Amino acid sequence: MPHTKCFHCGLPCESEEIHFDEKAFCCNGCKTVYTIFKDNDLSYYYELEGAPGKTPELTQGKYDYLDDPLIAERLLEFKDESHHIITFSIPHIHCSSCIWVLENLNRLNPGVYSSQVDFPRKEARIHFNSEQISLKDLVSLLNAIGYEPSITLEQYEGGAKKVDRKLIYQLGIAGFAFGNIMFLSFPEYFESGEYWLEKYKGLFHWIIFAFSLPVVFYSGSGYLTSAYKSLRSGMLNIDVPIALGILVLFIRSTVEIALDLGQGFFDSLTGLVFFLLLGKFFQQRTYSFLSFERDYRSYFPIAVTRLKTDGSEESIPVHEVLTGDRLLIKSSSLIPADSILLKGDGRVDYSFVTGEARALSKKSGDRLYAGGKQLQGAIEIEVLRPVSQSYLTELWSDAAFSRNPKTAFRNLTDRIGKRFTVAVLTIAFVAAGIWLFIEPSRALNVLTAVLIIACPCAIALAAPFTLGNLLRIFGKKGFYVKDTESLERMALVDTAIFDKTGTLTTTRKNSIDYTGIELTEAEAVLLKNTLRASGHPLSQTLYKQLAPYNIIPLDNFEEHLGEGLEGRLADAYIRVGSSEFVTGAPPAQAGGSEVHISTNDSYKGHFIIRNSYREGAGKLFEDLSHAYSLAVLSGDNESEKAFLEELLPPLTPMYFNQKPKEKLQFIRELQREGKEVLMVGDGLNDAGALAQSKVGIAISEDANLFTPACDAILDSRQFANLSVFLGITKKAMKIIYMSFGFSLLYNLAGLYFAVTGQLEPVIAAILMPLSSISIVAFTTAATNWIGRKIV
Known part of the structure; x- marks a missing residue:
């Protein structure tokens, strides 16, 4: 028998059904939000999308800590007398209705100047008058309309976020200069002999030169700096020939216009820098709104309620909690530190820490661990160890978190680029040296032509555009990968380890x-x-x-x-x-x-x-068993072992009652045996194993809620497609190898003509960006082709 759906949030009215204004509501909270919107002429909220709201939670006293000026100041981005600015993370933002109501907060409270929503990041940046509405009241207002902000210890310790826009500025300047230089160079492409063009040609050349300066010394500074540091350390990376190509093009072009020998190659120079930066931008910006480095601070509250000796209460930052403090833990709140239960009946859910799905009953005198969630009623606890020394944080003290095991992996471009760099430089200088004896006047042309035609821009673009486009395709399908190196490592794994609770099973x-x-x-x-x-x-x-x-x-x-x-x-x-x-x-x-x-x-x-169990799990394991060794690690008991044996391929190892450190140690043992391990988990208890493994994938019911430290986040609805995603990463590596092959053939042909003196630098400068464009087109088309298999 179906329930009536709540007009505000869309959930079924199970326990009670409240009728108001000829509409049904599941609780007084939803009815109150509807009334607020109606009284403030915001009913259009419901026309944008049916039942877009969320039932507000009761939060009496929950935000008292925001009255502390020290805490508030750490959270604020800007503070000037009464004008304050703050950015909130609001996980419930999910549709156009949410954006509309949050950007109309000023109609609910005149103390709000303005608010702007960043939908991909699920953030709202709010300007408000602190004399009319306090930070605590602002948060309470958001909660009252069903958009409770997520305020965590991580935000408090990190302070306001600083957005680095340097790459955007560099790309914008390079694109602007590239377009204008191409426009100014058009007459010379067609060798037009118009009087006014001949008269002002010198002026045009110096304008082009001026446009190139910020491109070389600002937009291209990253490549020049990287090459300089590489040479100082006695190494050669892919940026060395790129930087050398940039400098040769710039110096040669400057000499030509200074001596009135021609217009130089500024169009090719700026085009090269623009395409290189475009690849880098494509890589960095893809799904950058996801966080892959979260730890316990990402979901710990920033303040707790401490009980004084006189029985009064005070809100204090969680990092100020000391051994011996008595804390009040309210219903549905997290226990921030290892402690002893003093009063109340504990009903503690440790599923985020241990993976065990069942809540545990606790009585006075029992020990409680940080990270547990008190499910029912309030309890009083006495702290045994501060937050920084608790059981939960011990996991993050492990070497898996203090070092990055992936830094030893040298990406494909650098490995090939080093050999390519040595070869190009050797050929260029040997060829120039030979021409010094044959025909000295052509030696500089040969050196320049070789460095330009063999500039490894095509190689430098192949991996970023192939893997960057794959990041975009995967993200659209619900598989959010941290970066391109994670995709490269994913193609190398040979062993897949799965957690059970919350990974194989659905909540x-x-x-x-x-x-x-x-x-x-x-x-x-x-x-x-x-x-x-x-x-x-x-x-x-x-x-x-x-x-x-x-x-x-x-x-x-x-x-x-x-x-x-x-x-x-x-x-x-x-x-x-x-x-x-x-x-x-x-x-x-x-x-x-x-x-x-x-x-x-x-x-x-x-x-x-x-x-x-998640739909398609059996088929997934069958597909994976052909290419990977499989195992299941679970913090839960063995009650479902028989069912798992039917679900998994025969003789698949299964380990139960595994604690977080045991999972991490299991991964290490496999790595000592030479295995390249992929770990798939969901909870905080999997974080150590996820960090230690070659690739860590977190399964999430909501990609914007808490996920542990990982290399990728997989939407739970795409769980059955994991084998498809892994297979595509292997195909992507083949596409990169094919791109390198095409680039090598192109370079060999170009080098032949350059070394023999048959290729003028200007022709080489025209061919160089064409090769880059062809590689970008090929990799984009190829990755779109292999990505079509994802359902």
């Missing part, structure tokens, strides 16, 4: 089976209302799956933590929970979580709640 649905005597409608109503009163994850999972019944207050309800529930309504009595709690018998190995039921002391049956 969006579960498989539930019932065995036993069918419940009467009255018993089903009692069961539904008993489950509704519990915050246990299994209770809530089962509650959402049961058919809707009337919500009736129970006469009596009692929850036995770690055991089960008891509920009474009139003369009907029910017990729900573990086999031992309901029947007194130990549980059987059911391959899932069991929830047993008895009514009026009469046993009825049990539900088995199993994890749902």
Whole structure:
């Protein structure tokens, strides 16, 4: 029986249905947001997209720490008397409605001057008057309309983000100069003899020279600096011949216009720099809004509530928490440090830390670890170790995070470029030396022609454009790769390791089976209302799956933590929970979580709640088994081992109850055996293994929510296509090799004519950008062709 959908957020109205203004709402929060929009003439929000909103959360006292001026100042980008600017990360931004309402915040509160949304980054930059609306009130306003900002310890420690726009400026200047120099050079291309062109030709040449100066010394400075540092360190990289080609073109062209020998090769020079920068820009900007270096700070709060000795409360930054401090941890809040539970009933979810899917019951005196989430009610804890020394942060102290294991990988371009550089320089100077004896007047022409025609710009562009375009194609399909080197490493892996919980399984649905005597409608109503009163994850999972019944207050309800529930309504009595709690018998190995039921002391049956595995997982493993060695590492128990054996190829190793450090050590052992390891995980507990592996891929239900340190983020809906993505990276490397082959043939042909003195520098300068354009066209077309296989 379907539920009525909430007009504001679109979720089904399960527990209650509120009618207002001839519309249905799932809770008072959604109704309040609708009222705010209506009263402020923002109802157009709902016309942009149906049910675009999010149910606001209750946050009383949650943002008190923002009243601390020291914390606020660290978060602000700009502060000048009353005018403040701040950029918020708002994960819920997902459609045009979100952009529209966030950019109209000034209509909700006049203290907001303006706001601008960066949709790809899911960020909002807000200018506001601190005398009319405080930072705390601004955040509360955003939460009230369903757009709660994500404010984390990482943001506090890092301060306001600084955007480096240097590459954009360099590319813009190079493109502007390239276009204008081409325009000014047109008459000479056609050797027009018009009087006014001949009269002002010298002026045009010096204007062209002026345009080239910022291109060489600003736009091309990166290549010149890199080549200089390379030579100083006694090494040769791909930038050496590129820098030499730039300098030769510039010096030769300057000499020609200074001595009135011609117009030089400034058009080819600026075109070369422009195309090189375009490749670099293409590579850097592709999906740069994703974060691949996140750690525990990315989701830790920046402040917590500390209890003073007089019983009062204060908000303090989390890094100021000391051993012995007493903290108040509210419902659904994270435990920031290793501690002892003093008061309250703990119901702690460690799934982000250990991978174990079930929440744990804790009582006074039990030890709690940083990273756990208190699910139900408030608790008081005493800190044993500060945040920087807690169990969670020990993982980030491992060598896998203090060094970068990928730096030893020399990318393909540098490996080939070094040999190419030596060969080109040798040929150029040997040929020039020979011509000094044969015909000295042609020696400089030969040297220049060789350096220009053999300039490795085509090689330098092949990998960035091939892999950069692949980044774009993958990103459009939900596979967000960190950079082009990650794609190169991905093509080399031979072993794939998978986490289970949250990676092979999905958090969006579960498989539930019932065995036993069918419940009467009255018993089903009692069961539904008993489950509704519990915050246990299994209770809530089962509650959402049961058919809707009337919500009736129970006469009596009692929850036995770690055991089960008891509920009474009139003369009907029910017990729900573990086999031992309901029947007194130990549980059987059911391959899932069991929830047993008895009514009026009469046993009825049990539900088995199993994890749902991602669609296409079996086919994926079958495809991968042909090219990769496979294994499963799980922090969960062995309850689903039998099912996994059916899902995975025969004899696939499976390891359960694996702690984070054990996963990391497992990867290291494989690497000592010479394996190139790919790790696929989802949680914080996988972060060490992801960082240690050759390539770490994080599976995410939402790519903009927390993901651990990784090389790529895979949208969970594309999980079944992982083998396709990996196969395409191998094909991309073949495309690069083919590009190198074409470039080599071109260079060999060009070098023949240049060395024999048959190629004038001007012709070489025209052919050089044409070769670059042909490589760019080929790599783009080829990657689009291989990318068509992705569904």
